[in-house]
Amino acid sequence: MKTTIKKWGINAEGIGYLHHKPVFIKGALPDEVVSFTLEKEMPRYSIGHLQSILKESPRRRKSPCAYADQCDGCALMHVDYKGQCLMKMQILKQTLAKYAGYRGKINPIIKNESVLGYRNSCKMPVKQVDGKIRLGMYKAESNTFVSIPRCIVHQKSLEQTRQMLESIFNTYSMQAYDFQTESGLRTVVIKEFEEKIQVILVTGQDTLDAEMLKEISQLEQVVSIWQSIKTDNSVDIYGKEMRLLYGQKTMELHLDDLVLQLLPRSFFQLNTRQAYRLYHYVKDLIQPCDVLVEAYSGIGAMSLMLAKKAKKVIGIEYIEDAVQNANENAQRNHLKHVSFVCEDAGKALRDMKETIDALVVDPPRAGLDALMKEVILKKQPNQIVYVSCNPSTLAKDLKQLQEVYQIKSVQPFDMFSQTQHVESVVLMAKKEVK
Incomplete structure (x- = not known):
């Protein structure tokens, strides 16, 4: 079978049509003519497997990554950078129109200055392959x-x-995690900020080899080694127990005149440079005011960047370690009018x-929950800045918020080049009462 690809899918598939029904074909690009086989047929759509490209898009390129077809981590490696940005703009435009009814202006995407080599951390599962420890990825929607x-x-x-x-793990005969013995290496987390590296080894009930730890500590730029003990099957990558094995307890990050200390569990945006640009963009949007609240504030980086915009700043975050980290950062930077509370965002906002x-x-990919949207529409702050990593949930949330608010601007950022993901900043203001 063959089809002409008409547009992008939200996960970077090409969408063609067969008997007027959309067919999602991974690896195909808009304007290409492709041959394919049907993998799955559903009542409203089908999934096809790309066999060959009969007419190639000018946006197609040879992937710079030798493993792109295997790991599925970067869905757009086969697309040139201009094509990647066009894809993200198209998906954002279509999604806002479909779910939020918004057909207004979308600003040009703020591009990533480093389209490769930009990611400041990795969390890689561990497996035993042919008797050797290997770090890798799981293919999308599989256990492969x-x-x-x-x-x-x-x-x-x-990466080095x-x-x-x-x-080093193989030199010291480390084993991958065994659920029966509750021992072995499960995940390796590595973070790099300002040319300093933190290593977190997620293991079972293991006592790690002292010589191996010494060798890791002697790697250039490594300043911190942690061990996280995890024997359960929870979705949290870390276990409840964290042990500092070597070096610094925290990582340090400078943003303008701020100094942030990050605990090992703390999350910071994976693209440091683009995060900095996004925070400054949000800062420029906010009008000076008395009380500013940031929901889903994490370690408080954005709240602290916005500190000069308000007489009182309150951050809300449900992860206890992040809240502790955020309050310590506020104290460290002498920002007495900035504080953070550990609570569900909707409940905390309701009780203020x-x-x-x-x-x-700045919610997770699932967007705002029902309580949060209900409280926002009741409290009706003058200004809302919505930072989103998911166009679909963003658009669905905006549809409800438009009962009271109007969209003033939409600014996409390319935070994660080579992937289908796009970060968006939407400014909303209360509608004028006629």
Whole structure:
């Protein structure tokens, strides 16, 4: 069978049509003519398997990654950068129109200055392959493990450290995790900020070899080694127990005149440079006010960047470690009018006595829950800045918020080049009462 690809799918598939029904074909690009076989047929759509390209898009390129077809981590490696940005703009435009009814202006995407080598951290599962420890990825929607000898979206030093760690693990005959014995290496987490590297080894009930730890500590730029003990099957990558095995307890990050300390569980945006640009963009949007609230505030980086915009800043985050980290960062930077509370965002916002002038929300991919949207529409802050990593949930949330608010601007950012993901910042203001 063959079809002409008409547009992008939200997960970077090409969408063609067969008997007027959409067919999602992974690896195909808009304007290409492709041959395919049917993998799955559903009542409203089908999934096809790409066999060959009969007419190639000018946006197609040879992937710079030798493992792109295996790991599924970067869905757009076969697309040139202009094509990647066009795809993200198209998906955002279509999704906002479909779910939010918004057909207004969308600003040009703010491009990533480093389209490779930008990622400041990695979390890689571990498997035993032919008797050797390997770090890798699981193929999308499967239990198929793929060893990754080299990843080109990692920062250079981080990737070099990852490769050397794999070699060290095999030198000391480390074993992958065994659920029966509750021992072995499960996941390796590596973070790099300002040319310093933190290593977190997620294991079972293991006492790690002292000589192996010494060798890891001597790797260039490694300043911290942690062990996380995890024997359960929860979705949290870390276990409840964290042990500092070597070096610094925290990682340090400078943003303008701020100094942030990050605990090992703390999350920071995976693209440091683009995160900095996004925070500044949000800062420029906010009008000076009395009370500013940031929901889903994490370690408080954005709240602290916005500190000069309000007389009082409150961050809300449900992860206890992040809240502790955020409050310590506020104290460290002498920002006494900035504080953080550990609570569900909707409940905390509902219970606030203060009149909220400006609200910044940066929710997970699932977007705002029902309570959060209900409270926003009741509290009605003058300004809302919605930072989103998922166009679909963003658009669905905006549809409800437009009962009271109007969209003033939409600004996409390319945070994660080579992938289908796009970050968006939407400014909303209360509608004028006629």
